[in-house]
Amino acid sequence: MKKIHLITGASSGMGMEFVRQLKGSVNDEEFWLIARRKEKMEALLRQEGLRGRAFGLDLTQTESFQEIKQALALEDVRIITLVNAAGYGKIGDFKDISEKDALGMVDLNCRALLAITKLSLPYLVRGSVIYQFASVAAFLPQPYFAVYAAGKAFVLSFSRALNQELKRYGIQVVAICPNPVETEFFQRAGVEKEVNLIKKIGMEPKEKVVATAIKRAKRGKDISISHYTAKTIYLISRLLPHGFVLRMEEKFLRSKV
Ligand SMILES: NC(=O)c1ccc[n+]([C@@H]2O[C@H](COP(=O)([O-])OP(=O)(O)OC[C@H]3O[C@@H](n4cnc5c(N)ncnc54)[C@H](OP(=O)(O)O)[C@@H]3O)[C@@H](O)[C@H]2O)c1
Numbered sequence: 119m120k121k122i123h124l125i126t127g128a129s130s131g132m133g134m135e136f137v138r139q140l141k142g143s144v145n146d147e148e149f150w151l152i153a154r155r156k157e158k159m160e161a162l163l164r165q166e167g168l169r170g171r172a173f174g175l176d177l178t179q180t181e182s183f184q185e186i187k188q189a190l191a192l193e194d195v196r197i198i199t200l201v202n203a204a205g206y207g208k209i210g211d212f213k214d215i216s217e218k219d220a221l222g223m224v225d226l227n228c229r230a231l232l233a234i235t236k237l238s239l240p241y242l243v244r245g246s247v248i249y250q251f252a253s254v255a256a257f258l259p260q261p262y263f264a265v266y267a268a269g270k271a272f273v274l275s276f277s278r279a280l281n282q283e284l285k286r287y288g289i290q291v292v293a294i295c296p297n298p299v300e301t302e303f304f305q306r307a308g309v310e311k312e313v314n315l316i317k318k319i320g321m322e323p324k325e326k327v328v329a330t331a332i333k334r335a336k337r338g339k340d341i342s343i344s345h346y347t348a349k350t351i352y353l354i355s356r357l358l359p360h361g362f363v364l365r366m367e368e369k370f371l372r373s374k375v
Pocket residue numbers: 126127128129130131132133152153154155156175176177178202203204205206207226227251252253254295296297298299300301302303304
């Protein structure tokens with residue numbers, strides 16, 4: 119029986135960091151990595167001296183889910199860790215964001231996360247952990263990051279509810295809500311002016327995001343927020359009327375985007 123860590127978005131950023139930090143967490147482990155750039159994941163497996171497989175797949179395409187499903191069905195596997203890190207965000211006025219990008223964000227950040235979680239369920243065992251990448255953007259609707267923030271709210275809500283459902287099977291779900299993190303994410307997010315705006319809320323290192331999430335899982339928590347700004351925004355989202363916060367956000371952001 120193979121014990122595997124199944125990680126999407128493992129060719130870069132926080133998915134890749136998860137590979138490094140999970141290394142050695144169980145005996146006889148294998149890493150099954152999914153992203154479009156297969157060569158980056160193969161190089162990672164080689165560099166880290168890990169056993170496993172790299173799947174070069176576009177997770178916005180339904181056929182990709184089928185391929186993972188088949189690979190899992192062909193072997194005797196248990197999924198010890200599932201990390202859904204594949205994701206991207208486009209900043210800007212909704213009317214200016216292409217239809218491809220608007221739908222693409224939903225397809226990758228929500229639909230693929232849901233599909234990979236669903237197809238993994240039969241292979242999860244007591245003690246397995248699912249890490250889902252939400253964001254600080256999940257806490258409030260966000261003008262000029264509207265689709266991304268709405269998608270991450272979906273991830274947060276879905277993950278916390280699923281954690282409650284899976285508790286009785288000894289399976290844990292942790293929703294990770296990072297502040298901005300310096301990864302390739304910002305190469306895709308928008309132009310420099312827009313990106314700098316998001317970065318202004320405070321950057322945090324990917325190593326800390328991942329280490330905190332692993333610690334939170336060990337403590338049985340369903341949400342991981344590692345930066346004080348994100349914790350403050352979480353509190354604001356609970357305390358202040360959203361209508362008021364939205365007006366403030368929009369006023370501030372309109373002058374910048
Ligand atoms: N960085 C931040 O500021 C930040 C803050 C909060 C939350 N997050 C969330 O954290 C997660 C990880 O982001 P990151 O910062 O590590 O970003 P990143 O460095 O850009 O990594 C994103 C990963 O997603 C993969 N990916 C993108 N499009 C894909 C597709 N169509 N099919 C399959 N894989 C795809 C990329 O691989 P390929 O290009 O090889 O496909 C890459 O491995 C995301 O869900 C993001 O929304 C990020």
